[in-house]
Amino acid sequence: MAHPTERPSEVVSPRMDSTVMSSGLKLSAHLAVPEGGAAGAPGLVLCHGFPVRGREAPASGKSFPELADRIANEMGWVVLTINFRGCGTAQGDFSMRGWLDDISAAAEHLAGLRVRGVWLGGFGSGGALCICEAARNPAIVGVAAMGTPADFADWARNPRRLLTHARAVGVVRHAEFPTDFEAWAAELRDISSLHSVGAVAPRSLLLMHGETDELVPSIDARLLADAHGDAELRIIAGAGHELRHDPRAVSVFLGWLGRQQHGESAEPDGRLEPDPELDDDVGYHSVVSESVLEEVGVVDGLVDDSVQDALDDLALDAVAAADPEDQAG
Secondary structure (H helix, E strand, O other): OOOOOOOOOOOOOOOOOEEEEEOOEEEEEEEEOOOOOOOOOOEEEEEOOOOEOOEOHHHOOOOHHHHHHHHHHHHOOEEEEEOOOOOOOOOOOOOHHHHHHHHHHHHHHHHOOOOOOEEEEEEOHHHHHHHHHHHHOOOEEEEEEEOOOOOOHHHHHOHHHHHHHHHHHOOOOOOOOOOOHHHHHHHHHHOOHHHHHHHOOOOEEEEEEEOOOOOOOOHHHHHHHHHHOOOEEEEEOOOOOOHHHOHHHHHHHHHHHHHHHOOOOOOOEEEEOOOOOOOOOOOOOOOOOHHHHHHHOEEOOEEOHHHHHHHHHHHHHHHHHOOHHHHHO
16 A cells, blocks of 8 residues: 655754843844753854845844854854844844843843853954943953954944934834934944953954955954954955855854863964865865855855755864864964
8 A cells, every 4th residue: 555755844944932131122032052951061142243135134143043053063052142122023123232232131141041151253243242242241251253343433424324224124113213313323433342342352352354345344353353462363265244154254153162162272363265275166265156156045145044054064064174273273
């Protein structure tokens, strides 16, 4: 008798399935815990950047729960990734001080799980605010900041234009917000990673930047590194702003986490070059052309979930296969 064929179960990508409270607001979040549990494991707060057209506020941080799960499962970290207020399904509206408080609330939540220290990692403006939070919170052990602006001077020069953009991408949802526009705009001037980064030293700081970042010039990373004094600086050859979707950048990030976990350090300055002995379609050192990225699902910096799986697997395999000395390079 013929038996009906069973359909394979659909793989469901992890999502923001939890909440963290921040200043009375519910932030959407995802908590990834390794097999051994949270107590005694290192903890990481993972932060996305500011929404852009094509990836508006509702889609912010969409791929971060998956990265959080991979770091937890493969490396033994407890990882909490959040949507900042105004993003995803989080309540509230964007303000610089509000986003900074969101990171503080996430760090406090993670510390309450009895982790072995809290580290911060962020992309774009999220990375800048991770630096600012570490500067005012001595309990933060270290920071990784990717594609991070040295300040928000461009926004501060025309705050009304920023507010219009924020409404367009959905990170400011309420017509009456902000109730005090001048105070809201002043935060854009007053909160600066460049002014804050000196207070992060001597704690560990990874600064990673795309060589051809179209939104934030790589000189910002160099300025931040100089102001810190002992940062690990990595410029990714040929990379743009979307480092979350660059397997080389993910590999560098994971390598830094591994060294933090085991108390190791790396040379503070370097540029990750393509390996001349590798073909363009082999290995995580290769620079992938825009046409190839479009073929596999990367369009305007956006990556299909299945493609992101492959990119993250590639990065994790590279970290697992590398010697500690190779990871430091």
